[in-house]
Amino acid sequence: MTTAAMAKAKSRGDYVRIVGLIFGGIVLLGIIYGYITNPVTTTAVLASTLRQSTPLVLGALCGLIGERSGIINIGIEGQMLMAAFIAFLANVYTGNLFVAVLAGLATGAVLGGFLAFMSVTLKMDQIIGGTVINILALGLTSFFYQTGLTTQGKLQAIALGPLAEIPLIGPVFFDNPPITYATLILVMVVHYVLFYTRWGLRTRAVGEHPSAADTVGINVYKMRYINVIIGGSIAGLAGAYLTLEAVGSFERAMTNGRGFVALAVMIFGKYTPFGAWGAALLFGFAVALQTQLQFSGRLEIPHQFIGMLPYVLTIVVLAGFVGRTRVPAAVGKPYEKE
Amino acid sequence: MTTQTDSKAKPSRLMAIWRAASIPLAAVILALLVGAVILLISGANPIAAYSALAKGAFGSTAAFGRTLEKATPLILGGLAVAFAFKGGLFNIGGQGQLLFGAIVAAGVGFGIDGLPFIIHMPLALLMGSLAGALYGAIPGALKTYTGAREVITTIMLNFIAINFTDWLADGPWKDEGIVARTPAIAEAAAIPTWGNIPAGFFLAILAAVATWYLLYRTTTGYEIRTVGLNSNAAKYAGIKVSYTVILTMAISGFLAGMGGAIETLGVVGRYQPGFNAGLGFDGITIALLARTNPLGVVPAALLVGAMQAGSSQMQFDAHVPFQIIDVIQALILFFVSADMIVRWIVRVQPEEGEQVTLSTSWG
Amino acid sequence: MDKTNRPIVLEAKGLTKRFPGVLANDNINLKLHQGEILALLGENGAGKSTLMNMLYGLYTPTEGEIWIKGEKVELSNPGEAIDRGVGMVHQHFQLVPPMTVAENVMLGSEITSGGGRLNMRQAIRNVRELSEQYGLAVDPTAVIEDLPVGTQQRVEIIKALYRHADILILDEPTAVLTPQEANELFRIMRDLTAQNVSIIFITHKLKEVLAVADRIGVLRSGQMVGTAMPEDSTETSLAEMMVGRNVILRVEKSASKPGQPVLQIQNLHVHDDRGHAAVEGVDLEVFAGEILGIAGVEGNGQRELVEALTGLRHIDAGKIRIDGQDTTHFSPRQITELGVAHIPEDREKHGLVMPYTLSDNMVLNRYFKAPYAKGLIMHHDKIDENGKVLVKEYDVRPPNVHALAQNLSGGNKQKVIVAREFSSPTKLLVAAQPTRGIDVGSIEFIHKEIVAQRDHGVAVLVVSAELDEVLGLADRVAVMFDGRVVKILPIAEATRERVGLLMAGSDA
CATH class of the missing domain: 3.40.50.300 (P-loop containing nucleotide triphosphate hydrolases)
Incomplete structure (x- = not known):
């Protein structure tokens, strides 16, 4: 690389950083202003932001674990939906929310294993494989769903003692139901595992250059299977969030495209857990703000246009950020030994 | 799937057709078997369910007419997906393009008065198809100019289309009364049904033949297929890849939009929300069941159309929720894509030739 | 020992x-x-x-x-x-x-x-x-x-x-x-x-x-x-x-008779896929009836140079003239139509559509022209005819125009490209790594064809990472290092040692 090119690349990085800082600053100022003028609403919007973002963060974590190991997962939507359904049924029939969450995790993992089977073992086109999961989940949940099932309850918020008393920050971050907490912890765990451990190094190697990993004795297929299964269980947690924590019951096709929005979140977040978290918060914030504005009656826009918002935002994000993000080099390609 | 007309002897041609058809046939049979297991689990009698299904699809001329009616938009939805596949693109947005085609056809159908049939119907059909084409071109342009993947953008555009058409039918284009729907189309805009046979079905067949011809007999088709199989080589050959990508998506959207327009003009007679939901996914199953061959789309769509046409009979006679059809379709999609499994069972050699892979264009 | x-x-x-x-x-x-x-x-x-x-x-x-x-x-x-x-x-x-x-x-x-x-x-x-x-x-x-x-x-x-x-x-x-x-x-x-x-x-x-x-x-x-x-x-x-047989280690050719300049490159600047400068101020001329060989370790801008002059890569600055015409911002199609043949460095990535038949591959650069197409309609009989002639002339095996490119050996794949590119009227031939990874028989064949093109008055630019290939084919040798042409030598002065040092960036 020549020095001029290096300077160019460096200045591009600086540019992104500066834009990020300015943007972050504006958001922070806006929050402070909002809190001073209307603390109740501001707190409500921010708390809603965090909750809206939870399934998106989880979906994006699922996507990025898979893609980092070289497997595209566009079946996140189906994994979420199926897990939401099974978790709901488990809640209905056992009445035990913990068992229900485990059922959601297990469902996601099973579908993750199915995706790995299709893309690693059968070497199917990974996008078709994900589509199979989406259609299958939609069909199976619709077929087995009976109306009129009721549950004994959903996961409730747990205030973390004195932390929850901190103004603004307390109610937003430290007074949440368990899956929302788990999501925040998962972001940190996935970040640590991916970038600081042997497992993470091997995962990234398998996603970038599988034959390099193979020639030093790493089992590419095994790495991909396990990563996609773990990713699936995280998507399953997102599904469990929908039925056990957010809504409390199941509806047909209730994921509403969140699995796909999560993929945009993953790309926007540059395939990093913290990036995905930040991107998901942005999505969550947009939705929370719109809902609030509509609720307060200040915005006279037909509800259909508000309903479009996350999808339009997804397209805008994809249009603006794909190509600026480095995609794991081997993603989408079945690995064939030489 | 080679492009030339071989001078090979007849048996080998039959062999080629068998090779091409055996996997889809086996996939359908396997899917029905697994579907039977699911029915057993749910406590239903699969034999009763399937025979009711068959009766509902083929049991009478009315039933057969219903099958053709159901198959019509499915042919076009399947063609839309198959066509995009040939260009290396995955159009999951058939749903949205269809909705735009349907509502614009309805708009032209009820908005204009006094035109003769010979002008009004084709005009409504064309405008609906063009609306689909424009809506399809959007993800093509997004992919070309920004790199945003059509796999995600088309799905997002589906949700946007659902909301937008809901709004139109509930707002500016709303019919009088409380129901959110457009007024009925003018008589002159309607596609006729001859007895039990919907004329729209023949339009769909025509579209299948035209699509095949476009792909395999024209320079545009050669360009689209070349881009789909190897966009680097296409660029090297002097083909304008970005233009071709947009064109491919536009034609794909045109086909889907035409499906929506025919549904409006030939079946429903107006636009109302909830219109033919799920068609985008059906198109994927049909296109892959047809091994992305436009002519193969017709029998594949007839099969799926028959299942849909028979599903209400099945629900009535055998008390099986009609959603089992969606499960079976998903299983068909799985088995036809997982041809390794199927091939292990029916032992045919893989066909060689133009298999498009989608996921390599991900990055 | x-x-x-x-x-x-x-x-x-x-x-x-x-x-x-x-x-x-x-x-x-x-x-x-x-x-x-x-x-x-x-x-x-x-x-x-x-x-x-x-x-x-x-x-x-x-x-x-x-x-x-x-x-x-x-x-x-x-x-x-x-x-x-x-x-x-x-x-x-x-x-x-x-x-x-x-x-x-x-x-x-x-x-x-x-x-x-x-x-x-x-x-x-x-x-x-x-x-x-x-x-x-x-x-x-x-x-x-x-x-x-x-x-x-x-x-x-x-x-x-x-x-x-x-x-x-x-x-x-x-x-x-x-x-x-x-x-x-x-x-x-x-x-x-x-x-x-x-x-x-x-x-x-x-x-x-x-x-x-x-x-x-x-x-x-x-x-x-x-x-x-x-x-x-x-x-x-x-x-x-x-x-397993007698091999002539040298390419047999007579002295070149250079004519008018066909390719003129002035102060060319191009960047690579990662956005880094790859070609930084290249000046080159290739004359009719000569072979200019570009030597250099791979990754010193040769790929980007070739892609720029065939219209496949955006040109940041500088000028390219082919046969007197300014082609700096021409599309690949416009450049091909001027009479530029291009053997791409990666035959499977650029040169061929692997699931296509040999017939279809052999019209990749002319499928839109008569007699292969009239208007929008393609004529497959003419396309097959073209394929049959070329398969025979260039000894492609198997000699079946309906065989798929993906089932051919490396040498035969390369022959398909050579057949297609050499059978169009050509003024400039750009050959990148023309014999990479293929058998000796095919190498000899392709070398002979390249020299034959030169003797017909075609200006030839050969880029190769194999120094022996450049030294065997070229009439003049240009050495690229770090995005620049560091030296152009007549073949007589281009010794292995000297070119080797130039390839490492030291000007002997």
């Missing part, structure tokens, strides 16, 4: 590998002694890589035995070969580009401290120690994709040594090096053998075998056809063993 009295560290007994329809290795016997450099010579497709992949555990042999250090072994994956001290440097480096040197070295044998946490500090220290012990200069914290290929190769060697390899397999290690860098590699190899490392050195370059090997084994169509000692061998004798 004869080292055959030393202990045998690795032995293959009757190794055979069958792939569906192909006998890649046929009953191969081979012995490697401690501290010995055994050169394995063979042309592309002779079965060298298959043999090595078996010794390294990537393939399981169909028949035969492998013995390592007196023990019969069954290697089912590279991990087991590594455990027994076998290390391999692949022709295509097995390094993860966005990761650092240290990360790449320890990958698969990571140093961790509790809970699987990577101990980067220790890894960096270990890489430093190895690079000092064996004289392999490399910065452990550098990111692979920023390193020149020569350095990447040293990383590969360190990777093997880090795993305590004492049997090293080097697969075509000099393909990406300048002659001087190759000599440096040979020095490293000798240093390693002095420390009792044994080496199998795979190559198709005769000079190198004679320069560095202790013993030579020759492979031809999957069989070990003989062994030789370097002191008893000449290039000609080895070439004959390798190909």
